[in-house]
Amino acid sequence: MSGRLDGKTCLITGAGRGIGAAIAQRLAADGADVTVVDLNGEAAERVAAGLDGRGLGIGADVSDRAAVADAIAKTVERFGRLDVIFNNAGISQTKPLLEATEDEFMKIQRVNGLGVLIGTQEAAKQFIAQGGGGKIVNTHSMAGKQGFPLFAAYCYSKFGVVALTQAAARGLAEHGITVNAFGPGVVQTELWEQLDSEFREHRLTERPGQALEEFGEGILLGRLSKPQDLAGVASFLASKDSDYMTGQAIQVDGGMVLD
Numbered sequence: 001m002s003g004r005l006d007g008k009t010c011l012i013t014g015a016g017r018g019i020g021a022a023i024a025q026r027l028a029a030d031g032a033d034v035t036v037v038d039l040n041g042e043a044a045e046r047v048a049a050g051l052d053g054r055g056l057g058i059g060a061d062v063s064d065r066a067a068v069a070d071a072i073a074k075t076v077e078r079f080g081r082l083d084v085i086f087n088n089a090g091i092s093q094t095k096p097l098l099e100a101t102e103d104e105f106m107k108i109q110r111v112n113g114l115g116v117l118i119g120t121q122e123a124a125k126q127f128i129a130q131g132g133g134g135k136i137v138n139t140h141s142m143a144g145k146q147g148f149p150l151f152a153a154y155c156y157s158k159f160g161v162v163a164l165t166q167a168a169a170r171g172l173a174e175h176g177i178t179v180n181a182f183g184p185g186v187v188q189t190e191l192w193e194q195l196d197s198e199f200r201e202h203r204l205t206e207r208p209g210q211a212l213e214e215f216g217e218g219i220l221l222g223r224l225s226k227p228q229d230l231a232g233v234a235s236f237l238a239s240k241d242s243d244y245m246t247g248q249a250i251q252v253d254g255g256m257v258l259d
Contacts, residue, residue, distance in 0.1 A: 185253025
């Protein structure tokens with residue numbers, strides 16, 4: 001599209017579908033080489049194959065440090081360097097507050113919290129080793145700004161992503177590394193299809209799509225989000241246009257949460 005990312009190499013976790021896949025497509029269109037990382041390696045390779053020769057697909061668990069380090073090493077081997085990492089991988093679950101279990105809580109933290117920490121640390125090591133700074137972009141959520149009782153563990157993890165973003169921005173600025181985050185709202189993806197189904201399983205709603213509709217009633221712009229709605233902001237955060245911005249958590253939710 002714009003060529004604003006010519007010569008840049010970006011790595012995106014959780015990019016085998018949904019928001020991550022849309023970001024991968026936009027960054028490649030804007031000139032970047034893109035490593036698509038997903039727990040589902042086949043999905044990662046499919047998305048990468050559609051990036052006109054600019055993609056590399058890798059299967060990896062973001063909570064496994066060795067796997068993340070290996071994905072970064074393969075990226076550098078293929079494209080020569082790493083300029084931007086998107087810590088986008090995340091999971092959620094619909095569960096009434098008093099029914100949430102310790103195992104379910106910790107499973108979400110390992111992906112949504114620990115995965116962001118590991119991705120931040122391993123990317124920062126590569127940025128420092130190669131010189132020239134770098135960019136770290138994290139996906140938080142409207143659930144990183146407001147707590148919801150049906151998603152307590154998820155909200156906890158996403159508030160943590162905002163905290164990690166601020167801490168890393170302060171800790172890595174001396175190396176020329178910026179750290180920012182963006183927060184989707186209700187996005188029409190496979191994840192929300194899962195959550196919508198779980199609403200019905202808990203008898204909180206009666207029909208498919210009802211949970212999305214009800215959560216989306218307060219969106220000021222009057223519609224649910226699509227993954228492509230996040231891609232432009234992602235491209236901006238990966239580009240030099242955001243060089244003087246760090247430690248920020250931007251909402252991209254159509255006007256659900258007003259800071």
